[in-house]
Amino acid sequence: DFDNALSNDCKPAFGRAADALEGLLTNGIVNWGSPVARALEDCQMLMRQAKFSDRTPLVSALLEGPPSSGKTALAAHIAKNAGFPFVKVLAPSDVVGYNEPAKVHHIKRVFDDAIRSPLSIIVLDDIERLIDYSPLGQRYSNTVLQGVMVLIKRPPPPGHRLFVLATSSRRELLHELDILNSFTAIIHVSNLSRSEQAVKALKEMNLFDDKQCQEFHQKTAGRKLWIGIKKLIASAEMARQAENDYEIPTKLIGLLEDDQALQLPNC
Amino acid sequence: DFDNALSNDCKPAFGRAADALEGLLTNGIVNWGSPVARALEDCQMLMRQAKFSDRTPLVSALLEGPPSSGKTALAAHIAKNAGFPFVKVLAPSDVVGYNEPAKVHHIKRVFDDAIRSPLSIIVLDDIERLIDYSPLGQRYSNTVLQGVMVLIKRPPPPGHRLFVLATSSRRELLHELDILNSFTAIIHVSNLSRSEQAVKALKEMNLFDDKQCQEFHQKTAGRKLWIGIKKLIASAEMARQAENDYEIPTKLIGLLEDDQALQLPNC
Amino acid sequence: DFDNALSNDCKPAFGRAADALEGLLTNGIVNWGSPVARALEDCQMLMRQAKFSDRTPLVSALLEGPPSSGKTALAAHIAKNAGFPFVKVLAPSDVVGYNEPAKVHHIKRVFDDAIRSPLSIIVLDDIERLIDYSPLGQRYSNTVLQGVMVLIKRPPPPGHRLFVLATSSRRELLHELDILNSFTAIIHVSNLSRSEQAVKALKEMNLFDDKQCQEFHQKTAGRKLWIGIKKLIASAEMARQAENDYEIPTKLIGLLEDDQALQLPNC
Amino acid sequence: DFDNALSNDCKPAFGRAADALEGLLTNGIVNWGSPVARALEDCQMLMRQAKFSDRTPLVSALLEGPPSSGKTALAAHIAKNAGFPFVKVLAPSDVVGYNEPAKVHHIKRVFDDAIRSPLSIIVLDDIERLIDYSPLGQRYSNTVLQGVMVLIKRPPPPGHRLFVLATSSRRELLHELDILNSFTAIIHVSNLSRSEQAVKALKEMNLFDDKQCQEFHQKTAGRKLWIGIKKLIASAEMARQAENDYEIPTKLIGLLEDDQALQLPNC
Amino acid sequence: DFDNALSNDCKPAFGRAADALEGLLTNGIVNWGSPVARALEDCQMLMRQAKFSDRTPLVSALLEGPPSSGKTALAAHIAKNAGFPFVKVLAPSDVVGYNEPAKVHHIKRVFDDAIRSPLSIIVLDDIERLIDYSPLGQRYSNTVLQGVMVLIKRPPPPGHRLFVLATSSRRELLHELDILNSFTAIIHVSNLSRSEQAVKALKEMNLFDDKQCQEFHQKTAGRKLWIGIKKLIASAEMARQAENDYEIPTKLIGLLEDDQALQLPNC
Amino acid sequence: DFDNALSNDCKPAFGRAADALEGLLTNGIVNWGSPVARALEDCQMLMRQAKFSDRTPLVSALLEGPPSSGKTALAAHIAKNAGFPFVKVLAPSDVVGYNEPAKVHHIKRVFDDAIRSPLSIIVLDDIERLIDYSPLGQRYSNTVLQGVMVLIKRPPPPGHRLFVLATSSRRELLHELDILNSFTAIIHVSNLSRSEQAVKALKEMNLFDDKQCQEFHQKTAGRKLWIGIKKLIASAEMARQAENDYEIPTKLIGLLEDDQALQLPNC
Ligand SMILES: Nc1ncnc2c1ncn2[C@@H]1O[C@H](COP(=O)(O)OP(=O)(O)OP(=O)(O)O)[C@@H](O)[C@H]1O
Ligand SMILES: Nc1ncnc2c1ncn2[C@@H]1O[C@H](COP(=O)(O)OP(=O)(O)OP(=O)(O)O)[C@@H](O)[C@H]1O
Ligand SMILES: Nc1ncnc2c1ncn2[C@@H]1O[C@H](COP(=O)(O)OP(=O)(O)OP(=O)(O)O)[C@@H](O)[C@H]1O
Ligand SMILES: Nc1ncnc2c1ncn2[C@@H]1O[C@H](COP(=O)(O)OP(=O)(O)OP(=O)(O)O)[C@@H](O)[C@H]1O
Ligand SMILES: Nc1ncnc2c1ncn2[C@@H]1O[C@H](COP(=O)(O)OP(=O)(O)OP(=O)(O)O)[C@@H](O)[C@H]1O
Ligand SMILES: Nc1ncnc2c1ncn2[C@@H]1O[C@H](COP(=O)(O)OP(=O)(O)OP(=O)(O)O)[C@@H](O)[C@H]1O
Ligand SMILES: [Mg+2]
Ligand SMILES: [Mg+2]
Ligand SMILES: [Mg+2]
Ligand SMILES: [Mg+2]
Ligand SMILES: [Mg+2]
Ligand SMILES: [Mg+2]
Secondary structure, eight states: OHHHHHHTOOSOOOHHHHHHHHHTOTTOOOOOSHHHHHHHHHHHHHHHHHHHOSSOSEEEEEEEOSTTSSHHHHHHHHHHHSOOSEEEEEOGGGGTTOOHHHHHHHHHHHHHHHHHSSEEEEEEOOHHHHTTOBTTTTBOOHHHHHHHHHHTTOOOSTTOEEEEEEEESOHHHHHHTTOGGGSSEEEEOOOBOSHHHHHHHHHHTTSSOHHHHHHHHHHHTTSOBOBOHHHHHHHHHHHTTSSSGGGHHHHHHHHHHHTTOBOOTTO | OHHHHHHTOOSOOOHHHHHHHHHTOTTOOOOOSHHHHHHHHHHHHHHHHHHHOSSOSEEEEEEEOSTTSSHHHHHHHHHHHSOOSEEEEEOGGGGTTOOHHHHHHHHHHHHHHHHHSSEEEEEEOOHHHHTTOBTTTTBOOHHHHHHHHHHTTOOOSTTOEEEEEEEESOHHHHHHTTOGGGSSEEEEOOOBOSHHHHHHHHHHTTSSOHHHHHHHHHHHTTSOBOBOHHHHHHHHHHHTTSSSGGGHHHHHHHHHHHTTOBOOTTO | OHHHHHHTOOSOOOHHHHHHHHHTOTTOOOOOSHHHHHHHHHHHHHHHHHHHOSSOSEEEEEEEOSTTSSHHHHHHHHHHHSOOSEEEEEOGGGGTTOOHHHHHHHHHHHHHHHHHSSEEEEEEOOHHHHTTOBTTTTBOOHHHHHHHHHHTTOOOSTTOEEEEEEEESOHHHHHHTTOGGGSSEEEEOOOBOSHHHHHHHHHHTTSSOHHHHHHHHHHHTTSOBOBOHHHHHHHHHHHTTSSSGGGHHHHHHHHHHHTTOBOOTTO | OHHHHHHTOOSOOOHHHHHHHHHTOTTOOOOOSHHHHHHHHHHHHHHHHHHHOSSOSEEEEEEEOSTTSSHHHHHHHHHHHSOOSEEEEEOGGGGTTOOHHHHHHHHHHHHHHHHHSSEEEEEEOOHHHHTTOBTTTTBOOHHHHHHHHHHTTOOOSTTOEEEEEEEESOHHHHHHTTOGGGSSEEEEOOOBOSHHHHHHHHHHTTSSOHHHHHHHHHHHTTSOBOBOHHHHHHHHHHHTTSSSGGGHHHHHHHHHHHTTOBOOTTO | OHHHHHHTOOSOOOHHHHHHHHHTOTTOOOOOSHHHHHHHHHHHHHHHHHHHOSSOSEEEEEEEOSTTSSHHHHHHHHHHHSOOSEEEEEOGGGSTTOOHHHHHHHHHHHHHHHHHSSEEEEEEOOHHHHTTOBTTTTBOOHHHHHHHHHHTTOOOSTTOEEEEEEEESOHHHHHHTTOGGGSSEEEEOOOBOSHHHHHHHHHHTTSSOHHHHHHHHHHHTTSOBOBOHHHHHHHHHHHTTSSSGGGHHHHHHHHHHHTTOBOOTTO | OHHHHHHTOOSOOOHHHHHHHHHTOTTOOOOOSHHHHHHHHHHHHHHHHHHHOSSOSEEEEEEEOSTTSSHHHHHHHHHHHSOOSEEEEEOGGGGTTOOHHHHHHHHHHHHHHHHHSSEEEEEEOOHHHHTTOBTTTTBOOHHHHHHHHHHTTOOOSTTOEEEEEEEESOHHHHHHTTOGGGSSEEEEOOOBOSHHHHHHHHHHTTSSOHHHHHHHHHHHTTSOBOBOHHHHHHHHHHHTTSSSGGGHHHHHHHHHHHTTOBOOTTO
């Protein structure tokens, strides 16, 4: 279960990498429901395979799920707590403005560094952004894509081990790019889909007090909800800027409805 | 309401940025109707979130509406009066003739500067022009687009806050580019749609005197109008070049009709 | 009316710019009919707006019409007689063989120079050629297009005024490029469409003598004509190379018929 | 008529240009039928317009017709005999292997040189090859095309005159590129289409003797023929390699039939 | 048969190349069924042709089959045991991040080196990756493709012999690229397709003990299986991370089912 | 006939060119049937035209036929035996890895050298490879194509003669590229299509002994065959690696059947 999954982690990553991981975990990992626990457990299992299997010195996992569902935070959480001596986050903002060869060069260097260390983790955040994907005209950097495809399949030298944790909001795109086969495993990260899950998240992060949670639940129970944890946090914070505290739950509900994240009451 | 929204502003921006903001506000912000007040209030709320929320140190708003509807002036108005120590306008004319890497580099530097300051506002004016969008052949700079997408999601360092105010006349395009999800909130800026709104605008800006307003209203009341505030000002000024003053209202009506901004009287 | 439109002009442009303007006006401006007068009057009105309105320091007009209809000559005529201290013609032949960045750079410099002067006119001749448009494969320089789009909307500094006169034979293309909205006004330049108009033009330019005009009119009266003034001049000159003078009117009619510029007599 | 058209020519071009012209006229200009005479007369007329008209100091003619029909030789013939002090042939083989900017630069220099001289002719040979046109994927150099389009419309300085003679086998392409309008006149060059025309050509060039001509005519009279003069010469020469002289006419007929240039006897 | 095919091999390759070959053979070549033996025998035959035929000094074989089916390991195995003095593996990870000319240059150098030696083998691993193929938008490096096409058909100098072993998961693509004809022979590498084959592989590699093999077989016998040997190894290793040993066979079955590599029991 | 065609050849080419030609003729020219004799005779005739005709100092022949049909060897054979003082083979492997301008530059230099000599032959081998053609996405180097198109039509200087022998497996492509018209003649090279032709080839090259030939003929007589001479040689050599000699004919038949080069016996 969830507590177990967390307690199985051993020693945290260190130094600059740890700072980078921290920056991706501003609001922590809240256990708002079983999908969170399941994803965490799957990740732990792959982490052990990377650590212990001789026949597969290279293990690569894709964390995929809707925008704002918490993919990046989850990957950062695993990387932080796996206890691997080498941990590196490779995010699109690291290479913003780089041209294509420079991007590949940067990514290659990260992988080269990683396999030089005996036991390494690379978080490859937001693949579609790393490859500059845009749906209008189906544009992307094939140069970066090919580099990534080769590097996530390149085995480390004998005796070394590498665990790659990639994230993406576009599983369908990765399928069309024929890169899904390159991963050892694919793990799904879910949106919140029920009022109770939202209430649990709001309460655990101290966004709403008990009374506000109660009101929110009363008004949304049974209505279809579909929202990522990151978006829920942002909308709740926006609602909290209302002039009067009692307006906040209604405001949040209004924002969710406008976003079509919450089913309207009577329809 | 509108007066409130204006009075809630605190101290204005300063220096060169203030000049730039002033240049975008030639004809001020006239309260020609409730859509203006509503948009202003929404902006204030997001501004407070950017200022005060710990959980969301990055807030980004998209002001979208038809061409000439006053998006740029509105963004400049908010930025000018928010009282943030760092304010920067990033407009297409700043980077005219730059090649793609130079554009991204310029934009990146603005964001880098902004997050170095503890409390910052960036006005990102006319996204479709920044990315060199042209509908013929669906051309655009994917390099600039990707840079913008990464930068408006990159959180400032711990303790710092950033408020991004972007404008665009092409909400549908931004949707196709899958960039809408990257904004914290989307605010609609409207065209004038009724004769009374046009009269209020013409009077408050001293474009027409009372008699001219009256004549204009008499001849247009009840007819469908659809025009941006910037275009209305331009057409009124053109009409005012008529040789005789009494011709002016009729002239304006003619220009609006030719532009298909005003429904013809009997059809 | 036409004479008025001409007499309202004040002092002419000077120096090299004046030479350039002269070069575009080889055959002068002949008043072959009411469309000429109307277009001239519209231009004068916009010129006054550019000169006098405080609220619109930037006025931009598009002269559009069929190939050879006299757009360039008309723009040159207005620019020459507006009495603005700064006048500049920006034509495709100025930048032939320049690469895209050099073209934008050249265009930008012209606009930069213009807004440094307090009262300026820019003639932007043949937009489709400036942007290297070719219908086969819908090719064009998006770099140049974007530069033009930004520059014709960039307001001059406080107290300065700018009048842009652009020409194009492809209104539909400019619509597809979404650049039409960027102009303050659009003025149509017409082809000659009736035998009488052609006769007036041939006579006023001393291309045909009275007898030749009479014969031409007799043979073409009532037949549909559709030709630009520039093409009419070229065809008349060609006809005048006939070995015998009496053949000339018939020759011109033959050339127009071959060009499908003149309806055949019996069909 | 034909003899007249030839005798109207005055003094020939000189120097290196004359050599270049000569190289394009290996087999001279044979008057194989009325289409030849007509095309020659039209060219003379335009040449006079270029020489004498004040109102049209720039005259440009397009010689268009099927492959091998003799377009280049015709243009060279006119240029050689027009008696203009400046004559220049601009052919694809002059710029083979040049990149696009170098091509435009070369073409521009030819035009610049030409308009520096008071009375000039430019032969612009094989436009589709100059612009690197390939039908597969509709590829072409838009850079070169735009340069050509601007240069053939750029008027020479006051007092100077320019006559441009362009050739092309792809009138339809030039129409799609919207360049046809840029020419003062379009002159059609024809294929041979009747047995008598072929006989006249074979005899005048001493390719076949009287007996061979007779046999060829007997066997082809009344059958549909469609062949360019250049191809006819090549096929006749090939046939003349037959081991026995009496085989030659039959051989030529066979070659023409295989090429589908000559209708089969009984069908 | 299989043992024969292995024993026919003579002396192994040496030095750095041998290391590279070893790295591709982590889990050896297990004889899980007749398709393995057949492919090995075909390879031996071509190897002899390369070694002994005077009329065909260049022999090239394509090993093609589904992803993970063991193509690379098979090619490495042949190359290692052929006893050729020159052996070189050319894999995508050798040229990751190279631009197109650098890739071709690298590939050309390998071929140049190879034909300098009298008897050489080149393993050209993963052609689709070498040419940067991506199915989205059918992108690939035509520069690299053309280089490969020319080099695999270029005969070695007199007296020298070359054996090229290429691998690919995309036979259909190679067909569309019209490169299949360039190979002397095409050899198919198969997936495992029956439970017995999987059991044999798991047992021979000591992944499962006898009891686990038995359980696995019991639960999967008769169900449709479709999996590459490499994927089978990875999934088995993953399953072996289960907390309790008795869970392992079930876990593997679950993973195969999720991957749609194993038919569900009742359907 | 065939012997005649061979005996008509005079003195062979010399030096490095001769070596290059030799390298393309490893297995000689075997007269396996009338298509071979016919193609040889056609080539001789064109060679004479190139040598002797004054009116056509430039003759160019395209040898086209299916892959492996012997086009290159045939062109090399003619070039070797024509007795021209300048002979040059221009093959794709000469320019592998060159960029487009370098390719054109190389090709141009070959043509420049050739026309400097009074009597020259150029073998332009594998046009589709020279222009980097790939059917997937219809890619090719238009730069190289245009260079080739211009150069094969550029006449040599007065008194000089040039014979161009080009080869291609893609006549249809060359038609689409509109380059077929540029050749003086087109000569078809055929596949073997009957069992007797294969037997003659196998026997003359000593690939099969009489008994093997007999067996092969017995088993294939009357079955449809469709194979290029080069492929036949390669398959026969492969078959000859069979462990026992008596298996060889059957093996070859199996290979041809697998390749769909030989119709199956009963269908
Ligand atoms: N169970 C949870 N899983 C993931 N994130 C959580 C969870 N609980 C709270 N969070 C917080 O939610 C936020 C998730 O944001 P994150 O950037 O990971 O989303 P994302 O899916 O990567 O978004 P995007 O699609 O924009 O990349 C983080 O601030 C994280 O601290
Ligand atoms: N309520 C208002 N809102 C916005 N602008 C107003 C308002 N009242 C007056 N204005 C004036 O109207 C003009 C609006 O022009 P602005 O450039 O902001 O329009 P825009 O929508 O950005 O146009 P574009 O689509 O061309 O970018 C400014 O001159 C501004 O001073
Ligand atoms: N009323 C008129 N309006 C415009 N031009 C006239 C008029 N009367 C005579 N002209 C002469 O006609 C010619 C018009 O040519 P101009 O180059 O302006 O045409 P254009 O429409 O710009 O052609 P293009 O479509 O090729 O750019 C000039 O020589 C001009 O002097
Ligand atoms: N009446 C004629 N008109 C043109 N050329 C003629 C005529 N009579 C003979 N010739 C000869 O015919 C040949 C015409 O070849 P030319 O290169 O001009 O054809 P082309 O139409 O330009 O071919 P391409 O389509 O390949 O450019 C020349 O050798 C020329 O000397
Ligand atoms: N009979 C076999 N044939 C091939 N590989 C085998 C066999 N038995 C065991 N193996 C092992 O299986 C693995 C095959 O992986 P390999 O990389 O060759 O697959 P591949 O088909 O090249 O995969 P990809 O499609 O990703 O390129 C190797 O570790 C190899 O040692
Ligand atoms: N009659 C023949 N014609 C041509 N080649 C022959 C003949 N007889 C034997 N050969 C041999 O057949 C081989 C033909 O190979 P060649 O490279 O010429 O084929 P190709 O058609 O050019 O192939 P590709 O389509 O791959 O370019 C050569 O080795 C040649 O020596
Ligand atoms: Mg993320
Ligand atoms: Mg704006
Ligand atoms: Mg013009
Ligand atoms: Mg020609
Ligand atoms: Mg492989
Ligand atoms: Mg060949």
